Amino acid sequence: MRYSLEQLETFVAVARAGSFSAAARQLGKTQSTVSAAIGNLEVDLGVALFDRATKIPTLTEAGRRLLREAHGVLDRCLALEGHAQSLSESVEPGLTLAIEIPYNVLMPAFAAFAERFPHVDLEVRHPLHGDVSALVREGEAQLGIGFAQPGYARELDFVQMGKLVMAHVAARGHPLAALSTVNFSDLRQHRRLAFSAHSERLPTTEYLDATHCWRAESYLALLEMTRAGLGWATLPRMLVRRELADGDLVELQLGAYPHTDWLLGVDLLWNKARPLGKAGSWLRAELARFKVSETDSAGHPTAF
Structure with a gap:
């Protein structure tokens, strides 16, 4: 598994925005870039995160479960960045x-x-x-x-x-x-x-x-x-x-x-x-x- 933090951020953005196009606008990327990131993440994880059978993609059961994990990973990254910043400021x-x-x-x-x-x-x-x-x-x-x-x-x-x-x-x-x-x-x-x-x-x-x-x-x-x-x-x-x-x-x-x-x-x-x-x-x-x-x-x- 070689997924990246950027892919996880895209996954969270799509789930929050409700569609690939809305997430793309929020992230300042093209819709095709967002779709490719989600597709690659699904390949890396070995599960489908979104059900594309409907006009608006919805989270699968696996997607709902892994969304919580993605939030946890990103939260830990923010904590790491905050800790590093405090050390750089001589705290x-x-x-x-x-x-x-x-x-x-x-x-x-x-x-x-x-x-x-x-x-x-x-x-x-x-x-x-x-x-x-x-x-x-x-x-x-x-x-x-x-x-x-x-x-x-x-x-x-x-x-x-x-x-x-x-x-x-x-x-x-x-x-x-x-x-x-x-x-x-x-x-x-x-x-x-x-x-x-x-x-x-x-x-x-x-x-x-x-x-x-x-x-x-x-x-x-x-x-x-x-x-x-x-x-x-x-x-x-x-x-x-x-x-x-x-x-x-x-x-x-x-x-x-x-x-x-x-x-x-x-x-x-x-x-x-x-x-x-x-x-x-x-x-x-x-x-x-x-x-x-x-x-x-x-x-x-x-x-x-």
Whole structure:
């Protein structure tokens, strides 16, 4: 079989136009050229693609089936051309991101990136021990998204993306869930389930202490352990809204903060000494414009 892409394009054009003459006009060719291309393709494939018994050729059963295959081949050719064009424009083949906040808030930005750069691979990493800035500083990730820190290395630059509300929660059967107001001394008597990224380093975490502490680098692991009653945890409220609404988890009301939510800034990080390629620069700009926010306990959007 030595059929060509031009023959497949002609086949698709005839099927779409409904006749050889109409396809010829669309392709800018003579009708005889189109007829010859279809005839040669039928010889190469060994099947009749069109029934010529009627005045207007119609697809045979084999033609209908092979038309789908032809569309698939041509679609793959377009993808190949697009990939080659992106490489010729110095678009990097892949990007690595280090992320420590819940991923769901970033999906709109990722969807826009996938549409703009369909051939660029994206790797998302959980930072080792929650240190987003270290991965970006060492070049293991081109961009980092994490909870704001009081100071970054000189090589790093950042922009704040917004704020998230952190909620102190326990399972509904946990002893802390029965208390109308929870003091720090109450927390210390029960196991703490902490996300490694902010177990010690974020503002006010020095008060969230306990005799025993289990740590995890996965929010989902902490969520499941909390639902199982293994301890209390501090998690992004947007991550546990469903569990709070269903009553599986109870938000602990801290006596020290009766009128305020615990808000944490979210920063986008990059290394000033490591220039980003075309895709990385576009994604950094998109994320910088993207606002991470949610509503607080009073129903108001978190402000910058």
